[in-house]
Amino acid sequence: MVKPKVAFFGMTSCKGCYFQLLLANEKLPHVLENIDVTDFWMLNEEPKGDCYDIAFIDGAVSNHENAELVREVREKAKYVIAFGTCACLGGIPALRNPDEKKHNAYHKMVYGKEIAIKSYPHADPVHKHIHVDYKMFGCPISEREVVEVVRDMLLGKKPREPDYPVCVECKKNGTRCLFKDGVPCMGPVTNAGCDAPCPASRTACDGCRGPLDDGNWAEEAKLLEGHGIDKKHIAFMFSKYTGEKVEK
Ligand code: SF4
Ligand code: SF4
Structure with missing residues (x-):
């Protein structure tokens, strides 16, 4: 049986969602046995596969490299999942958004001088750049939801999206x-x-x-x-x- 190709990519975030995923590994064996993990952000930052069945993207789009990465992943993936609140909403990197005009001043405050940092003054959720098939909210994500969403997508079912508080x-x-x-x-x-x-x-x-x-x-x-x-x-x-x- 050909296993579905699943990839995990990372952009600007604290990586807490990936640690949550690693901590959940004992609940994942039955999922891991049935998928082929082609890319994992902590091992390879650049996409190495040609196509993916499911691609998870963590983090906000905060610089040119992030924007390029999401476009490349979108072209190669059947389903793209925004993984964690930074990817779904901007999250913690977007704390700077209301003060985007002070971007350079903050750099100076932190680094003591104006330096050319290649980040955008505004951190975006992934869906502002590409189509996203599913948003997995949470800071960090819930491991239960990862298992449910991967299982549902592999079965061709639409994962549940609660619309209540x-x-x-x-x-x-x-x-x-x-x-x-x-x-x-x-x-x-x-x-x-x-x-x-x-x-x-x-x-x-x-x-x-x-x-x-x-x-x-x-x-x-x-x-x-x-x-x-x-x-x-x-x-x-x-x-x-x-x-x-x-x-x-
Ligand atoms: S209750 Fe749920 S949504 Fe609220 S902070 Fe806790 S994990 Fe996040
Ligand atoms: S029921 Fe009360 S404690 Fe629970 S989330 Fe709502 S306001 Fe908070």
Whole structure:
């Protein structure tokens, strides 16, 4: 049997999603037995295969090399998966986006002089450059989701894409709402799919799976203000993983 070719590429990120994947290796053997991993970012940065059935791309597009890489991978891959919140939304590299005009000033602050760094002043999600077939949110990703998505794609099934907030998963799991204990939480406006591990361990959801398309932002802002958070910090909480101001 010819095994499907699966490749993993990396761009600008902390690589936490790849460490999460490596940590999940004991849950992956039944997946690994059935695929041919042709490229793995930590072993080879440049694509070496001619074609892929599934290509995972981690990280934000932050420089010319990243933009070239995603175009090349798109040309060679049947399915492209944006792997982790940096790839899906810009994530942590996009924290710099609201201050893109200060890009050079920040370089000077960090390096002591103006130097030519070849990064873009703006970090983009992968879908701004190429078509993406599936977005796997999370900072970092959930290993359970990797297993499910690879399995579904190999079976020719469309992986599930939850269109509801993290709160639904708290309800399903019987987790007591943190707001009831006076802890402000981003769950009501955050994409589900992680199974709400943070509230289950009594830590607020930080919004790492990104903003829910039809989230009630006005109501969430009121709730957060009612818990003593000022407007400036609320604006930061809403834009933390996208670098974009939420206009809802
Ligand atoms: S703890 Fe957070 S995510 Fe869970 S139900 Fe409450 S607001 Fe929603
Ligand atoms: S509960 Fe929120 S912060 Fe925690 S993993 Fe899920 S989306 Fe991310």
